[in-house]
Amino acid sequence: DIQMTQSPPSLSASLGDKVTITCQASQNINKYIAWYQQKPGKAPRLLIRYTSTLESGTPSRFSGSGSGRDYSFSISNVESEDIASYYCLQYDNLWTFGGGTKLELK
Amino acid sequence: QVKLLQSGAALVKPGDSVKMSCKASGYTFTDYIIHWVKQSHGKSLEWIGYINPYSGGPNYNEKFKSKATLTVDKFSSTAYMEFSRLTSEDSAIYYCARSLGALDYWGQGVMVTVSS
Numbered sequence: 115d116i117q118m119t120q121s122p123p124s125l126s127a128s129l130g131d132k133v134t135i136t137c138q139a140s141q142n143i144n145k146y147i148a149w150y151q152q153k154p155g156k157a158p159r160l161l162i163r164y165t166s167t168l169e170s171g172t173p174s175r176f177s178g179s180g181s182g183r184d185y186s187f188s189i190s191n192v193e194s195e196d197i198a199s200y201y202c203l204q205y206d207n208l209w210t211f212g213g214g215t216k217l218e219l220k
Numbered sequence: 221q222v223k224l225l226q227s228g229a230a231l232v233k234p235g236d237s238v239k240m241s242c243k244a245s246g247y248t249f250t251d252y253i254i255h256w257v258k259q260s261h262g263k264s265l266e267w268i269g270y271i272n273p274y275s276g277g278p279n280y281n282e283k284f285k286s287k288a289t290l291t292v293d294k295f296s297s298t299a300y301m302e303f304s305r306l307t308s309e310d311s312a313i314y315y316c317a318r319s320l321g322a323l324d325y326w327g328q329g330v331m332v333t334v335s336s
Contacts, residue, residue: 115282148322157315157326158265164322201265205321208281209255209267 116140118204120212126220132190135215137202139183146206149178149187153198162187194219222246224316224327231333232306239302240330242316249297250274252318256290256301259329260312270319271299306334 117140127133137147145165150158160169162178165185175190189196197219202212227241242254256268269280271290278290287310289302299316311334317323 146321157317157329158323159326160322160324163324169324203265203322205319205323208279209270209323211257211265211267214264 116143116204116207116210118202118210118212120202120215122215123213124216124218126218127192128220129192129194131192132188133192133217134186134188135200135202137180137185137187137204137212139185139204139206141207142182143185143204143206145181146204147178147180147185148203148205149176150201150203151196151198152201158201189217192217222318222325224318224325226314226316226327226330229331229333231335233336234307234334236306236334237302237304238306238332239300240314240332242299242301242327244297244299244318247318250294252320254290254292254299255317255319255323256288256299257315257317257323258284258312259315260309265315268301268314273297273299303332306332308334310334 119138149162152158161172166178178187200215204210223245225243230238232238250273253270253272255270258266268284271278273292273294291300313329315329317326
């Protein structure tokens, strides 16, 4: 089974900051990684698929990059509505989620 | 528009089973597989498995193979998950979601509480 190591578990940012979350897979996942945003009491929302493809409605301040085993997700100019938890998901070989990152306001 | 509507919250006793549903609308049900995902309180997401509505064939995360049973009724566009021999560790929110790869549309979740 593929393991996804996501870091950091929590992140504190000021409005307008740029933040970056990383996920490392236990093996090459061929760019089959997605990123989700989850707010309390809500289902996860797909933001990015296939490493860097933004879903319709995802603001351009969100971005993703990476290859092989190492991937990153960034939010430039953090806004108050971005305060949430974020998860990566590999779907190259079955499906595995990362442990999550909770983004809070500093 | 695409919707996945899940059944309501459940309070069940230890050792019992629970069966939840996920009714799809707004797309051709057999064109996408349906996944089930567990989220324990305050924790991350765990992939339980998926079922292919076209073939009816399931595929399980090894961890949940003896715990979950996935079925589907393609005539009513509804997927089901039965969770058996429940313990307190099974108290969680359970989501269904569809995919062709990344899980794109999700149900609203079902909260299952296991308590005597």
